[in-house]
Amino acid sequence: MRKLIAGNWKMNGLVSSQAEIEALKGLTGSATCDIVVCPPFTLIDRAVERARDSNLAIGAQDCHARQSGAHTGDVSAEMLANIGARYVILGHSERRVSHGEDDGIILAKAVAAHRAGLVAIVCVGETRHERDEGRAIEVVGGQLRESVPEGATSANLVIAYEPVWAIGTGLVPTNEQIEEVHAAIRQMLKERLGNDGQSVKILYGGSVKVSNAEAIFGLRNVDGALVGGASLKASEFAGIISAAI
Numbered sequence: 143m144r145k146l147i148a149g150n151w152k153m154n155g156l157v158s159s160q161a162e163i164e165a166l167k168g169l170t171g172s173a174t175c176d177i178v179v180c181p182p183f184t185l186i187d188r189a190v191e192r193a194r195d196s197n198l199a200i201g202a203q204d205c206h207a208r209q210s211g212a213h214t215g216d217v218s219a220e221m222l223a224n225i226g227a228r229y230v231i232l233g234h235s236e237r238r239v240s241h242g243e244d245d246g247i248i249l250a251k252a253v254a255a256h257r258a259g260l261v262a263i264v265c266v267g268e269t270r271h272e273r274d275e276g277r278a279i280e281v282v283g284g285q286l287r288e289s290v291p292e293g294a295t296s297a298n299l300v301i302a303y304e305p306v307w308a309i310g311t312g313l314v315p316t317n318e319q320i321e322e323v324h325a326a327i328r329q330m331l332k333e334r335l336g337n338d339g340q341s342v343k344i345l346y347g348g349s350v351k352v353s354n355a356e357a358i359f360g361l362r363n364v365d366g367a368l369v370g371g372a373s374l375k376a377s378e379f380a381g382i383i384s385a386a387i
């Protein structure tokens with residue numbers, strides 16, 4: 143399956159950071175994988191312009207479930223599609239924790255993303271405590287069941303497995319642990335979405351770096367990565383992308 147490498151800039155980036163998009167274009171012109179950059183809302187418009195006529199797609203880091211209305215400070219999926227975003231990250235653990243988002247909210251947002259024609263990158267993953275209790279697959283399975291819309295397809299859904307304890311910590315599960323969870327996600331997607339579940343991309347996220355990318359991308363059910371810190375510098379992100387080619 144063609145790999146997908148997505149960069150989540152989180153709450154980083156000023157107007158001057160457009161230079162990273164420009165540099166990334168230059169460094170990844172011959173890449174044979176799909177590449178997505180998800181800057182903060184404030185830079186999406188500019189990033190779309192910068193990425194025009196390149197193999198980079200631009201995404202957002204969240205959206206509201208409603209199309210419009212009295213929701214101060216929020217941005218709808220339709221607004222994102224309207225300015226040229228093609229992807230939206232949903233259910234990132236930083237939003238689950240700091241904004242109290244539960245699976246029901248994430249499901250509603252994924253439905254909204256699909257309504258607007260966006261690809262939803264739905265994040266799932268267990269905490270350290272849940273892993274230590276041997277419940278990683280059970281937790282991820284519950285999140286998938288409750289937050290993936292009925293009728294989602296490989297054209298509008300990507301799953302990102304991000305163990306919470308691996309995000310921004312430098313800790314990474316063993317290759318066996320990653321493969322075990324990805325294989326379980328693959329099976330659940332097939333059960334839920336039928337044959338098309340086989341083609342939904344499953345990304346790994348959590349402390350992906352140039353030094354570990356190749357080994358992670360070599361795992362059977364890993365179809366790419368959702369990269370945080372290492373996506374902020376074009377040269378570093380391009381190094382990860384080249385490991386996926």
Ligand SMILES: O=C[C@H](O)COP(=O)(O)O
Pocket residue numbers: 150234304308309310311312347348349350368369370371372
């Ligand atoms: O969305 C990205 C993940 O939270 C991973 O972040 P990280 O690569 O900085 O660990």
